[in-house]
Amino acid sequence: MSEKKNKICSVLLSMLCIVMLLSYAMPYSHSAEAGSSVTLICAQDSVKVSDMNWKIYKVGERRSGSFSLTGEYRKYPVDMSELSEDNVRGIAQAIESFIIGDRIKADAEGITDSSGAAVFNGLDKGLYLAVAKKVQKEHLTYLATPLLFEIKEDGSAEEAFPKIYSVITLQGEASSYTVRKIWADNDDSYMARPVNVTVDLFRDGELYDTVVLDEKSNWQYRWNTLDNGSEWRVVERNIPVKYAVLVDYSSKQFIIKNSYAPDIFIDGGEYTQTTTAPAVTSTIPTTTTSAAVSTTGPKLPQTGQLWWPVLPLALGGITLICIGILSRKKNKEDEK
The missing domain is CATH 2.60.40.1140 (Collagen-binding surface protein Cna, B-type domain)
Structure with a gap:
């Protein structure tokens, strides 16, 4: 009975990790589509x-x-x-x-x-x-x-x-x-x-x-x-x-x-x-030189940060959890 409870706890823990990782990733991918202002x-x-x-x-x-x-x-x-x-x-x-x-x-x-x-x-x-x-x-x-x-x-x-x-x-x-x-x-x-x-x-x-x-x-x-x-x-x-x-x-x-x-x-x-243009001067205002405007909503990824790896990392974490569960089960079977 104790082994069954451990399995249930492991499954619930895995599901909780999935929900947390996806909830962390989804707002950013949605907000990134909103663009800049x-x-x-x-x-x-x-x-x-x-x-x-x-x-x-x-x-x-x-x-x-x-x-x-x-x-x-x-x-x-x-x-x-x-x-x-x-x-x-x-x-x-x-x-x-x-x-x-x-x-x-x-x-x-x-x-x-x-x-x-x-x-x-x-x-x-x-x-x-x-x-x-x-x-x-x-x-x-x-x-x-x-x-x-x-x-x-x-x-x-x-x-x-x-x-x-x-x-x-x-x-x-x-x-x-x-x-x-x-x-x-x-x-x-x-x-x-x-x-x-x-x-x-x-x-x-x-x-x-x-x-x-x-x-x-x-x-x-x-x-x-x-x-x-x-x-x-x-x-x-x-x-x-x-x-x-x-x-x-x-x-x-x-x-x-x-x-x-x-x-x-x-x-x-x-x-x-037909020729390659030289580098642009700082005459054109860019989002790196202008003063920031306060906004509401979740913080978007800054330049150089990539959010696409979040979902693969989440799946990797789930895989590791599953491997841990299976390994523990195998160890218990070996002890018998």
Whole structure:
């Protein structure tokens, strides 16, 4: 009778170990699927900018230490080989212009609250672009520069700080806008330039006009409008082969810079980088450099920690328990 009780206790102990190990593993595997989160903090000096609408797009990923555009963004002639402080803004604004021109749907959308914060949850690892609509507060209009940031696969919650600036809102007065083309090429490549380029003007995301820039116009165009509440963007069409694009704009001036890039070519209708990009600089905010945001729920695995071995270890533990039971039984039989 005592031997029977020992067997029952051993089985119950084994079942208890199974339940404990599985309960330890299951919450983490479930939470890991939830992804990471980022909070955009929007403020200019001491002013917290609320009611600002943000959209984020997953545009690329890190490969061998450098970033590459992926998915439907791969076709855009944007050189991702060096995301330095000098050109990261132009890269972000160039990608934004293509998104507007091709009407790409955002992966997520949010509005800043009274503290100027907009939270985005459930993000997979990758390179993201965040763009915002301007918001008017009394006599000031607040705008945000498009932001590139990286999410790493560690289930963390981070903060990012877009650059916010403001301009005085003028009602009923004519405003003048300018788009200008700049060529950045050397004496050996200027022959690759086209005789003209086509640029679409977008007002609040809708096509407003299409203009042609050439040497005769000094590669620029100016237009006037009484509508001071709209947001304007420019999109270059039919970009010449072996040229990469940067876009820089203020509230009323747009500059499209085409840099000669012989390592970019069209392959099957898509622009492709043919050289290995150098390591990315720290200009892009990542989940390792941003300040953490407090979250609720079970703690997720950090970068470098792997939770997939938990279940195999649990099964290994069960196996060892069973072996121990069988060994003890065999020893008792040998003693008889």
